[in-house]
Amino acid sequence: MKEFWASVLDFAKEITNHVGSQLLPDFRQVQASQKADGSLVTKADHWADETLRRAIASRFPSHGILSEEGEHRFPDTEWCWIIDPLDGTTNFTRGIPIWGISLGLLYHGTPVFGYVHFPPIGQSFHGFWAGESGLPDIIPGAFMNEFSIHSSPDELSSNHFFNLCSRSTSLLQQPFPCKIRMLGVASYNFITVATGAVLGGMEATPKIWDIAGAWVIVKAAGAVWVSLESDPIFPLKAGQDYGGRSFPTLIVSRAELVDVFKSYIQQN
Structure with a gap:
């Protein structure tokens, strides 16, 4: 192999x-x-x-x-x-x-x-x-x-970054504890958490092609991938059409920050 x-x-x-x-x-x-x-x-x-x-x-x-x-x-x-x-x-x-x-x-x-x-x-x-x-x-x-590369071990502060897609802005409670950045590219949003550049990121409507490549890099870098739906994303099922399905996602640099960031998300 x-x-x-x-x-x-x-x-x-x-x-x-x-x-x-x-x-x-x-x-x-x-x-x-x-x-x-x-x-x-x-x-x-x-x-x-x-x-x-x-x-x-x-x-x-x-x-x-x-x-x-x-x-x-x-x-x-x-x-x-x-x-x-x-x-x-x-x-x-x-x-x-x-x-x-x-x-x-x-x-x-x-x-x-x-x-x-x-x-x-x-x-x-x-x-x-x-x-x-x-x-x-x-x-x-x-x-x-x-x-x-590896995700950041840093503690949360107002001088750290958190990435969003435009569709996620209405789901965050304010005031938010980090500086917000909007990059316009789902995979880069996710991967910046893997590099340690940001502490977290959120995408409200990513599709499976936005996720598949970045998911591996995020996980291998030590970051935490959190599905904001009850069902896990993977494994995908043969015969299922994934064209119209979105996978609301939170990416966090380390497990200790998952609940912190989730507390700011207003889920529908």
Whole structure:
């Protein structure tokens, strides 16, 4: 399996670098249209999605694929890649340089490898996490540009950051104990907790392609992923359509802060 994981990492690095380099000339240059759920999509999203799906099918023909711009029904395969070909399309079209390409590899419905590449800022993140997948030979770890990362051990203070999506603002009680930041990219929101840059983050309506790659990195970095629904997110179920489903999520740097941050969230 060591050779397999090396090939998975090499593949993820190569294909996201290739896609990212091709997307950069379109950064702030393309027009977007609105999808049924209100999110934006561009020709760049579609091109990146097709390129990623084609590359995965060529390198790992037995693996299933679920992607934002393609098939949303989870396949009945041992392995499945979940793709977000351009996380942060609004930032991409408006000229804000935080957007990325996210890949998550799932084993029997549970993420075990994640890779997220942010071309404009030159940051790439990856992680391995066996969790409850049943795979015995994964050495957990989270990395940024090949350097190990870990969530912050800091105590809560008003000089620390907490990330939000725009749909989460109405759910927080005020005054809030941290400075609030809004980045516009779900995966980067999550991953900044893994790097130790912020103490927590919340997304009210992330989709499974926003989550799959970052979930592994967050868990491997020692942060805590809290589903704000009663049912766990993983494992995903074969045959189920995940296109319209959201997974309200709280990410916290360490377990001791979970109840602290949850006390500020007004759940519907």
